[in-house]
Structures are given as structure tokens and as C-alpha cells.
Amino acid sequence: xxxxxxxxIENHEHIDSVQTYLLVFLALAVATVVTTLVAYVDxxxxxxxxxxxxxxxxxxxxxxxxxxxxxxxxxxxLVLLGGVLWFFILxxxxxxxxxxxxxxxxxxx
Amino acid sequence: MHSEEQTLALREQFDxxxxxxxxxxxxxxxxxxxxxxxxxxxFLAYSIYRAKFPEVFAIASTSLNVKIGAANTLVLICSxxxxxxxxxxxxxxxxxxxxxxxVATLILGFTFLAVKAFEWNEKFxxxxxxxxxxxxxxxxxxxxxxxxxxxxxxxxxxxGLHALHMVVxxxxxxxxxxxxxxxxxxxxxxxxxDIAGLYWHFVDIVWIFLFPLLYLIDRxxxxx
Amino acid sequence: xxxxAPVQQRENxxxxxxxxxxxxxxxxxxxxxxxxxxxxTVFFFIGGIFATMIRLELATPESDLVSAETYNKLFTxxxxxxVFFFLVPSIPAxxxxxxxxxxxxxxxxxxxxxxxxxxxLLIIGGALAFFAMFAGGVDxxxxxxxxxxxxxxxxxxxATALGIFVAGFSxxxxxxxxxxxxxxMRAPGMTWFRMPLFVWAHYATALLQVxxxxxxAVTLVLVFCERLLHIGIFDPALGGDPVLFQHxxxxxxxxxxxxxxxxxxxxxxxxxxxxxxxxxxGYGFVAASxxxxxxxxxxxxxxxxxxxxxxxxAGMVFSFLSYFVAIPSAIKVFNWTATLYKGSxxxxxxMLYAFGFIGLFTIGGLTGLFLASLGFDVHVTDTYFxxxxxxxxxxxxxxxxxxxxLHYWWPKMTGxxxxxxxxxxxxxxxxxxxxxxxxxxxILGYLxxxxxxxxxxxxxxxxxxxxxxxxxxxxIGYLLPAIYFAWSLKYGPxxxxxxxxxxxxxxxxxxxxxTHNFDEIPIVTHEAYDYSSVEAEVA
Numbered sequence: 001x002x003x004x005x006x007x008x009i010e011n012h013e014h015i016d017s018v019q020t021y022l023l024v025f026l027a028l029a030v031a032t033v034v035t036t037l038v039a040y041v042d043x044x045x046x047x048x049x050x051x052x053x054x055x056x057x058x059x060x061x062x063x064x065x066x067x068x069x070x071x072x073x074x075x076x077x078l079v080l081l082g083g084v085l086w087f088f089i090l091x092x093x094x095x096x097x098x099x100x101x102x103x104x105x106x107x108x109x
Numbered sequence: 110m111h112s113e114e115q116t117l118a119l120r121e122q123f124d125x126x127x128x129x130x131x132x133x134x135x136x137x138x139x140x141x142x143x144x145x146x147x148x149x150x151x152f153l154a155y156s157i158y159r160a161k162f163p164e165v166f167a168i169a170s171t172s173l174n175v176k177i178g179a180a181n182t183l184v185l186i187c188s189x190x191x192x193x194x195x196x197x198x199x200x201x202x203x204x205x206x207x208x209x210x211x212v213a214t215l216i217l218g219f220t221f222l223a224v225k226a227f228e229w230n231e232k233f234x235x236x237x238x239x240x241x242x243x244x245x246x247x248x249x250x251x252x253x254x255x256x257x258x259x260x261x262x263x264x265x266x267x268x269g270l271h272a273l274h275m276v277v278x279x280x281x282x283x284x285x286x287x288x289x290x291x292x293x294x295x296x297x298x299x300x301x302x303d304i305a306g307l308y309w310h311f312v313d314i315v316w317i318f319l320f321p322l323l324y325l326i327d328r329x330x331x332x333x
Numbered sequence: 334x335x336x337x338a339p340v341q342q343r344e345n346x347x348x349x350x351x352x353x354x355x356x357x358x359x360x361x362x363x364x365x366x367x368x369x370x371x372x373x374t375v376f377f378f379i380g381g382i383f384a385t386m387i388r389l390e391l392a393t394p395e396s397d398l399v400s401a402e403t404y405n406k407l408f409t410x411x412x413x414x415x416v417f418f419f420l421v422p423s424i425p426a427x428x429x430x431x432x433x434x435x436x437x438x439x440x441x442x443x444x445x446x447x448x449x450x451x452x453x454l455l456i457i458g459g460a461l462a463f464f465a466m467f468a469g470g471v472d473x474x475x476x477x478x479x480x481x482x483x484x485x486x487x488x489x490x491x492a493t494a495l496g497i498f499v500a501g502f503s504x505x506x507x508x509x510x511x512x513x514x515x516x517x518m519r520a521p522g523m524t525w526f527r528m529p530l531f532v533w534a535h536y537a538t539a540l541l542q543v544x545x546x547x548x549x550a551v552t553l554v555l556v557f558c559e560r561l562l563h564i565g566i567f568d569p570a571l572g573g574d575p576v577l578f579q580h581x582x583x584x585x586x587x588x589x590x591x592x593x594x595x596x597x598x599x600x601x602x603x604x605x606x607x608x609x610x611x612x613x614x615g616y617g618f619v620a621a622s623x624x625x626x627x628x629x630x631x632x633x634x635x636x637x638x639x640x641x642x643x644x645x646x647a648g649m650v651f652s653f654l655s656y657f658v659a660i661p662s663a664i665k666v667f668n669w670t671a672t673l674y675k676g677s678x679x680x681x682x683x684m685l686y687a688f689g690f691i692g693l694f695t696i697g698g699l700t701g702l703f704l705a706s707l708g709f710d711v712h713v714t715d716t717y718f719x720x721x722x723x724x725x726x727x728x729x730x731x732x733x734x735x736x737x738x739l740h741y742w743w744p745k746m747t748g749x750x751x752x753x754x755x756x757x758x759x760x761x762x763x764x765x766x767x768x769x770x771x772x773x774x775x776i777l778g779y780l781x782x783x784x785x786x787x788x789x790x791x792x793x794x795x796x797x798x799x800x801x802x803x804x805x806x807x808x809i810g811y812l813l814p815a816i817y818f819a820w821s822l823k824y825g826p827x828x829x830x831x832x833x834x835x836x837x838x839x840x841x842x843x844x845x846x847x848t849h850n851f852d853e854i855p856i857v858t859h860e861a862y863d864y865s866s867v868e869a870e871v872a
Binding site for chain 3: 120121122123124128131132135136139140142143144146147148149150151153154157158161162239240253255256258259261262263265266270
């Protein structure tokens with residue numbers, strides 16, 4: 001039906017079932033409830049790690065299933081990874097400053 | 110039913126429909142990456158200040174209504190479901206289904222925005238709007254009102270930017286509904302629905318991070 | 334020798350349709366390139382007027398031509414216009430827009446209407462910046478440091494920042510367009526490693542535009558919110574941190590300098606190859622170094638914050654990486670030099686500019702290494718040493734490359750040749766004027782002359798006068814091409830398809846090219862810079 005050019009065609013033969021989407025939706029809803037409830041548990045410094053971990057799982061579900069990245073070309077996956085990496089460069093390299101400010105005292109104080 | 114050629118809309122710089130779809134999809138993904146960096150700057154500011162003023166941020170966060178926030182998160186997740194169902198309908202060429210799923214997404218989008226407006230209004234009533242003379246956060250000393258206003262500045266800036274993106278999304282959905290009703294799409298040509306879906310899901314993902322970062326800081330302390 | 338040229342009969346992109354609408358609503362990448370060309374030329378001359386006033390003021394030690402407050406506005410607006418409205422768009426939006434599709438065998442960019450939108454965004458951004466200028470100007474420096482820009486300045490910060498914000502989206506969309514085009518629109522047989530290095534350079538630039546500019550955009554949004562609403566994000570009185578602004582600003586603005594220089598390097602590849610009649614030595618290394626520059630360029634921004642109260646540990650990390658980022662540039666310079674070796678060199682005007690680029694960019698780049706050293710930077714930061722450094726790379730580098738590229742591709746774009754004698758003279762005048770303007774500034778900076786000061790101690794006057802004299806010569810070097818290029822459009826000799834005997838798909842199509850670029854999309858079988866397939870001299 002559709003000619004295969006040298007470009008890999010995205011999503012063409014993959015149409016997910018309603019069931020798949022419903023399951024993902026339910027998983028996302030449950031994760032939302034979980035993250036809200038877990039916030040009331042005292043995990044100390046670990047709270048933010050758990051909250052972010054759950055958020056990342058939710059993001060992966062949306063990206064893989066709703067945004068069809070499961071079926072996407074390598075290029076799309078690279079673009080996505082690139083964006084996430086660059087975000088971490090922004091946060092991480094700025095942290096080399098803010099995170100190390102207290103390591104050395106100010107001379108004279 | 111419209112013929113495939115009429116709905117194809119192949120532009121002259123492209124050789125095949127597949128090339129056009131590939132290019133459009135890649136273009137949208139790159140645009141989404143620019144949005145990641147755009148929101149990223151605000152996430153950076155948020156993380157620096159949260160690390161600098163952890164107690165103030167916790168107190169300020171608990172003044173937000175977590176039930177409403179969680180409910181709104183579910184609304185948006187629901188809208189992502191309806192959006193992907195609209196894309197699925199377009200892959201199957203079912204025009205009427207596309208319209209219904211897009212309308213459902215639109216309604217959920219409006220719901221989210223209405224709830225947001227309600228929440229913002231509540232912030233005004235509680236004097237939690239930074240930059241206004243009557244700004245005051247209870248539970249935090251006078252010297253820390255400044256950092257408290259930074260939390261709320263980030264709250265308004267981040268949820269505001271997000272809401273602006275939702276408004277644009279609502280506009281795009283409206284346009285898609287009109288175009289679908291005019292028979293512009295089919296199983297062979299549904300690229301605009303597909304890439305609008307990508308945009309909508311991205312806006313959902315931003316909220317997936319905003320919700321815990323703004324509403325769920327140290328709730329276990331039960332400060333308010 | 335002026336010859337009235339006969340009228341060209343063949344259909345090309347210039348004569349295929351007439352009227353304002355056919356230009357303002359065009360989707361043709363070549364016409365859009367010319368729209369950009371006209372626009373950035375205007376911005377360049379306005380930025381140049383500000384530079385003229387700065388150099389006139391600095392010819393005497395007292396702040397006598399203008400007040401200190403006005404002087405602050407002059408250098409701010411010079412910087413804002415030259416960086417955001419001239420240098421960032423320059424080569425990509427003119428030469429890149431015109432030639433990138435042709436070089437890869439495409440009929441147009443992937444998204445022609447977005448290309449037109451990019452131009453309109455630059456116009457709107459420029460209009461906002463002009464409004465701010467005429468309404469009273471901006472005095473924060475092009476770097477908009479807080480809290481001065483957010484809390485204390487009484488000038489048109491928001492309008493200017495808004496103009497830059499809009500122009501930023503112009504840049505983002507151009508980058509997006511180029512990336513998709515290179516990935517998806519290459520002609521059959523045009524593999525990645527057969528593309529001209531000009532395309533690799535623009536691809537790397539596009540990555541920078543797409544990943545860096547959004548951070549500038551959000552930073553400017555935070556600045557106007559802070560200024561309008563006093564929300565405290567950068568205000569120390571409310572617990573905010575002005576250094577956070579600097580991190581956010583320079584996260585874009587350092588990669589921005591590579592956005593400005595990489596396309597120039599891309600042009601130089603083409604010029605060196607054509608006028609040595611040799612393939613670029615180490616093609617793979619040069620391509621890889623373009624990408625490396627784009628990636629490593631994102632990791633060094635903290636070198637602008639060495640004296641800002643940034644932690645010294647972060648300073649060490651950024652200093653180390655800043656030495657590292659010089660390596661890809663050095664690889665290119667070595668490869669260009671190796672290309673010249675045993676080449677058949679001809680000293681056409683574009684080649685003169687290319688030689689100028691290599692020498693001046695090398696000096697500018699090496700002084701960048703001085704600045705990357707923490708200890709040395711503490712002494713010369715915020716002095717004329719820094720100003721000399723960046724003008725060497727931006728003017729001695731990018732603008733030389735831009736002029737070289739304009740001369741090289743002028744016959745292709747217009748179908749006319751520029752007058753050779755005047756062009757070579759201008760190249761010489763530019764080189765002389767440039768060095769006289771900026772070399773003394775290295776010395777001034779080393780001796781302690783601060784930047785952004787209208788008044789200075791009398792012992793610096795001699796060097797300042799030399800610099801101002803140089804500036805007047807440099808101005809002539811730029812004015813002459815404006816005149817003879819315009820003249821050539823009507824009176825220049827008609828140019829053929831390949832006046833330089835160059836390789837590349839753009840030289841296989843007529844001058845000026847037809848609207849659809851190729852009658853038939855070529856099937857590429859040659860490697861890049863394959864001179865065996867090109868006839869010696871084509872009239």
C-alpha cells in the first residue's frame with residue numbers, strides 16, 4: 001500500500017488497541033494517587049527522590065505509549081534523549097557552582 | 110468519503126507523503142525539545158531556590174490545595190487519553206470519532222484551565238501574590254517573606270507558562286475539530302492530528318512534574 | 334571599465350514574479366535569504382553608527398562628547414544590535430538559507446512558510462528594539478545583568494528584552510528548519526559524508542540555536558516579570574540570587590558565540606578548498622570538530638562568571654573545559670593550513686578574506702585561552718582585553734568570513750560579478766583598519782583600561798586614538814563593498830554558472846538559479862570537493 005522509501009516510516013503499521021491505552025491511563029491515574037499519598041509519609045530527604053521517580057515513570061508511560069516513541073525511528077529517540085541530556089547539563093553544571101559554594105570559606109571571615 | 114489525493118496535501122518541496130510526514134514529525138519533536146529547554150530554565154531556578162530555602166518552600170507548598178491539584182492532574186491525564194484516542198481514530202480514518210475524542214479533550218482542557226483560574230483566585234484572596242503590597246505567608250517569619258514570595262513567583266510563573274501552553278493547545282484542538290469536520294483528514298493523511306497530539310502530551314508531561322514539585326513538598330510535616 | 338550588461342532572458346528566482354507581495358509572501362528560500370540580507374545590512378549599519386559614536390567619545394579621556402549615562406546606552410545598543418540582530422542571523426539566514434538546500438540537492442527547506450515566519454519575527458524583534466532605542470534607549474549593557482536591569486535601570490529594558498525574545502524565536506525556527514532539512518531532504522546519493530562542510534557547520538549551528546536559545550528566552554521572561562511585578566527571583570533583598578541570572582544568561586550566550594562563528598568556519602571551508610583547488614584536508618575531522626564545538630560549547634559558560642562570586646571549584650571545572658573547547662577550533666585551523674599545502678592557490682577576493690579570517694580568528698581564539706585561565710582572567714576581566722578578544726573572533730572572524738562568502742557567492746546569487754580591483758582594495762583596507770582598531774585594545778586592557786567607561790586616565794589616550802583612527806579606516810572597508818555591490822547589480826559583468834571552477838551542486842545550476850533550483854534532482858555520485866569532475870575555468 002504505502003511505498004517504503006529510504007526513510008523509515010513512523011508508526012505506520014502500529015495502531016495500538018484501546019485496551020493498551022486504557023491500561024496506560026489507569027497506570028497514570030494510580031501513580032498520581034500514589035505520589036499524592038506518599039507525600040504524607042516521612043521519608044526525609046528521600047521524599048523528593050521518590051516523587052521525581054514516580055514522575056519520571058509517568059513521563060515514560062506517556063512518551064512510550066501515548067507519544068508512540070516505542071515505534072519511533074532511532075532519530076526521534078535520539079532527539080528526545082538529546083533534549084533530556086541538555087536539560088541535565090543545564091541543571092548539573094549550574095550545580096557545580098551552587099553546590100560547592102560552602103566548600104571553601106571566604107578569606108578574612 | 111474524500112479521495113486520498115484530496116486529503117494528501119503534498120507540498121512541493123517533498124517527494125513523497127512519507128517524507129513529508131517524517132519531516133513534520135521530526136520538526137515537532139525538535140520543537141518539543143526547545144520547549145524542554147524553555148521550561149528547563151524555570152526548573153533550574155526552582156531547584157536552586159528550593160535547595161536554598163527548604164523550610165520556607167515546604168510551608169508555602171502546603172498552602173496549596175493538594176486535592177484540587179491532584180484532581181486537576183487526573184483531568185489532564187484523562188485528556189491525554191482522549192487525545193491519543195483521537196489520534197487512533199485518525200489512524201483508522203474514522204472522522205466522526207476523531208471529532209468526539211477531540212471535543213472530549215477540549216472539554217477536559219477547559220476544565221483544567223477553569224480549575225487553575227479558581228486556584229489562582231484563591232491565591233489572591235490569601236495574599237499569596239508576590240509583588241503585591243499585601244503579600245504575606247503565615248507560618249513564616251518577617252525575614253523569610255522574601256523567599257516565600259520567590260516560591261509563589263515560581264508557582265505563578267511556571268503554572269502560568271504551562272497554562273499559556275494549554276491555551277495554545279486549546280486553540281490548536283479547535284482548529285483540528287474544524288478541519289476534521291471539513292474532511293481534511295484520513296487514514297492516509299492525519300499528520301496534523303498526530304503532531305498536535307505530541308504537543309498536547311508534552312504539555313501534560315510538564316504538569317506531571319509541576320504537580321509534585323509545587324504541591325507535594327514535605328506534606329508529611331502537616332504544617333497546615 | 335563599465336560595460337552595460339545585456340538583459341538576461343532566462344527565468345530565474347529574481348524575475349519569476351514581480352511586485353511587493355511576491356517578495357513579502359514568498360516561500361522561496363532564495364528570496365527569503367535576500368530579505369534577510371537587506372534587513373541585517375540595515376542592522377549592521379545602525380550598530381556601526383553606535384560604534385562610531387563610541388570611538389569618537391573614546392578619542393579623548395574626558396566624557397566630553399556624551400555623558401556617561403548616554404555612553405552606557407551607546408555600548409548597550411551597539412552590543413544588542415550587533416549580537417542579536419546582526420551576527421546571530423548573519424551567515425545562516427543569508428548564505429545558509431540560500432545555499433543549504435541547493436548544496437544538498439533539495440528544492441527548498443523542509444518548512445518554507447516557517448522560514449518566512451522566521452524573517453518576520455526578526456523584523457518584529459528589530460522593530461521593538463528600535464522602538465526602545467528611539468524612546469530613550471537601554472543602558473544595562475547587552476548582558477542585562479541583574480539587579481540593575483530588573484530593579485534600578487530607568488531605561489527601556491522590557492521593550493529591548495522583548496525584541497530580543499522575539500528575534501530569538503526567529504533563530505530557533507531557522508535552526509529547526511535546517512536540522513529537519515539536512516536529515517530528510519538530501520538528494521539521492523548525497524550521504525552525510527558527501528555534503529559540503531558548509532552544511533555540517535550549519536547543522537552544528539542549528540543544534541546550538543535549538544538547544545540554547547530557549548533558555549535565553551525564558552531568562553528574558555523572568556527579567557520582565559521581575560521588572561514589572563517585583564517578584565524577587567533575582568533580587569537579593571528578597572532572597573534572590575543575581576548570579577542565577579548570569580548562569581541562565583550565559584548558558585545561551587556562550588553557545589551563541591559559536592552560533593556566530595561556526596557558520597563563518599563553514600564558509601571558510603568552501604573558500605579555502607576552491608581557491609587552493611584541493612579537497613579540505615581531513616574532511617572527517619573537520620566535520621566532527623563542528624559537532625564537537627557545538628557540544629563542548631555548552632559546557633563552558635561559567636568562564637563568564639569567574640569573578641561573579643561563583644564558587645572557585647565551579648570556576649576550575651569551567652576553566653578546564655574552556656581549554657578543551659579550543660581543540661576543535663584548532664583542528665580546523667590546522668586542517669585549513671594543511672589544505673593550502675601544495676594547493677593551487679589563487680588570490681581572489683574571497684581567498685583574501687579567508688586568509689584574514691585564519692590569522693585573526695587564531696589570534697582571537699588564542700587570547701580566549703588566556704581568558705580561560707582563572708588567574709589571568711581575574712586581572713583582565715571587564716577590561717579592553719576582553720573586548721579585543723571577542724572583536725577579533727567576531728569581526729576578524731565571522732564578519733571576514735561573511736564578507737568572503739558574500740564575494741564568493743555574489744555571482745551565483747545575482748548573476749553579476751563585483752569589480753575585482755575595488756574588492757581587493759576593500760579587503761586590504763578592512764584588514765588594516767581592523768587590526769589598527771583592535772590590536773591596541775589588547776594592550777589597553779592589559780594595562781588596566783576598564784570596559785564600558787566613557788572617561789579614562791590620560792595615559793591611555795594614545796592607544797585609544799590609534800583605535801579610533803583604525804575604526805574610521807575599518808568603516809571605509811565596509812562602506813566600499815556596500816557601494817560596489819550595489820553598482821554591480823546594474824553594471825557588473827554577467828557571471829556564468831561557475832566563475833571559480835568550484836565543486837558543489839550550487840555551481841552546476843545557472844547564475845542566478847531558477848526558482849525550483851534544479852530542473853531534475855541530481856543523483857550524487859561524487860565525493861565532496863572532487864575537482865576532477867569540474868572544468869578548469871568556466872566563464
